[in-house]
Amino acid sequence: MLKKLSIAALVVFLAIWPIFTTNPYYVHTAVMIGIMVILAVGLNLLFGYTGQISLAHATFYAIGAYATSLLEVHAGLSFWVTTPIAIIFAVIVAIFIGIPTLKLKDHYLALATLALCLVTTLFLLNAKWLTNGAEGVMGIQAPTIFGYPLQGVALYYFVALFTLIIFIMIRNLVNSRVGIALETIRENEEAAESLGVNVLYYKVMVFAISGALAAFAGSIYAHLTLFVSPESFALPLSIEVLVIIVVGGLASMAGSVVGAVVITLLPEFLYEFEEYRLLVYGVILLLVVIFAPKGIVGLFSSFVGFIRGKLSGEKVNEPEEAAEREQV
Amino acid sequence: MILQIIISGITMGCIYAMVGFGFALVFNSSQIMNFAQGEFLMLGAMMHYTGTVVLKLPFIVSLFLSLVTISLVAVLIEALAINPLRKKGASIVMMVCAFISFSIIFKNLAEVIWGKYPLVIQGFFSQEIFNLGNSSIQSQSVAVIGAAVVSMFLLWYFFSKTMFGMALVASAFNPKMAHLCGVNVRGMIITSFILSGASSALAGVVVGPISFVSSFIGFDLGIKGFCAAAIGGMGSPVGAIIGGLLLGLLEAILGVYISTAYSTIMAFIILLVVLYVRPQGILGVSSR
């Protein structure tokens, strides 16, 4: 009940806050957070739930941004046509790359996806005939809806709506038969397969879903900044999304959102230390990995559990402690 | 001309080999890929800059200081992150995340300490170019190849002639058995971190005069070191050396006859093909 109320309050807040501000920078930042949430939800499905690390998230983000931009600038197609094309293209690429790549595990998977990410950057920089190299693609127009341009606050509402839809769909997915199957893949592939789960099929499908989401996010990014260049889609972006989900909480829907908000807003608070931004990310990531592997959400829920235990005077983790007693 | 290309290929190959070797060593002892390996190289070069240019220490003293410092950094990584994670039974991907964070931390810390702009360090020889017949060779190439040969010889001696080195090989081959035989597995892991730190730092010191020294070289050269190790079969130090030399030569040849950007993409494509088709390495000398 309390949870439902607070979610309703959050939705209302997200719907009305732009009315009270005229600062376009806030709106821009809010759209950026939405983009990061979409990226994080996709990577969390792949890494947090299914256990498949990927540093190639930036590749699909780039596909979304470049495919829509290039098709619009050169072929004059509209955002509403190019975005689905980009998403389908990302899915096809994900399936083709995913089949050989996702047969690899752990380190090998990290190394292969790292190489994919680097190849993407080199391609964007060197295939000048297509991508215009380091100078990037200019002349992207803001999309229009019923003749009204989708920018500023309008873009914010568009992104907020789709972020919400994506969030709900992926939440449904993880709280289902499929979600449990995905987690069994993370925990033990051999056992998952022995229960009838087609491991490679799900890994590739999840890779494709996360790729599709990243491509959608990329398209939005291109239409937010109206300019794309290779450095926005390089390894640091992949790492930033990874940091978001690890810091927020792996295998947690709330974790993706909390992580995206914290990591996107962090530079605002570190304004004077802009040079140290990545350094701070590194230190935070390291601390979380070592001391709080379940991320902020994990810390919060154990804190809530602790408070509840204090208030009611009961043992919170009763089943676990019962299990430990039996072990003795 | 051909001789020049071959020598510059071998020179870079030796650098990749030294990094790849350290990478393989750690992987061998702990089954962990050290994604921060390249940063050891960068830090080694940076320390040497501080030693020779800022503190004006003699070359040898500065070199020694750099190797010791980087070895300590490697041990620090093991003690601060890897050992606690191993004890907790954390998944391998969490260790990958830890290494990624070290990589970010080192790179950005170096930027804060030494700045963003490339630094110049002195080579081992005062003369910049040797003439050999009608080709001219960068003198630093001789230093790089020399350093690689000497360090490989020392490591070979360590592994095949000393008790401790042999125990390290044994524990890589079968950790459980080695443990039963009284080999201290943690000690072995620490040793492999020290050796990998020192060999990468040495690579940094000798590559510095060729590539300049900046916070970026760790990542760029590190990833080539991974390629070298992967070509050689990941867990095989000897394979990493051969893989490094092959990669260096290939790059030099492609770089001259096609283009530099193309040769870098080639290196990654080779890495991917190796991972997809022959995870045991092209050379198939893996112990796994």
Add this chain to the structure above:
Amino acid sequence: MELLVLKGVSKQFGGLRAVDGVSFDIKQGDIHAIIGPNGAGKTTLFNLITGVLPVSEGEITFEGKAIHHLRVHQIARLGILRTFQNLKTFNEMTVLQNVMAGRYTKTKTELGTAALGLPWGKREFAETRKKAEEVLEKVGLYHLRESLAKNLPYGRQRILEIARILMAEGKILLLDEPAAGLNHNETEELSVFLRKLIDGGLTILLVEHDMQMVMRLCDRITVINYGVKIADGTPEEVQRNKEVIEAYLGKGGTHDA
């Protein structure tokens, strides 16, 4: 009626023949044991039946259909479920989720249905949950349903693995050393429990080192040594078999490790 038939099954690892021309069949409703000294090839046999390893020679049929070319998850869908010698529980998932995972082959919700949150997917999920709670109650783990599997003691993890495959309502269960790590009382309970499953229409194939349990519980026993079948029959027949006594029970007593 024969449920599972092995005909001349061999497995070659390089120069080593881990399993060599083994033939036997498992009858519907039996508890059938495979015994043999360590390294005899018992677990390899399990891996061949469940498709983890490809068969080098010979054929395996289940309900009259050849299955040795199928992949692991396809074999599971036919109703052949297994446990593992070195436990493979889903450590970071709760006990309840572990058991729910076992229902995979009996449920249908796919990616699209799940993502859209369609009602039948939700209903199926709720049914799976209910079913899992029933199974947990049956095996006595209900009170631990919210614990993470990794926090369970060893013996309970073994029970959890069995509970997990019960959810699939398969036709044959392959249990790899189910009594390993259990104390005497727990082994007794397990025997009683397995008997009950047979009465419910299941068939069980097990690898086990606890000879007392095997002799008392099983209907048929197949003995293998160095990958070769040396005897096959009821517990009495096997106990009388000379070759078995020499190879396995010889030198004054049982290998019980």
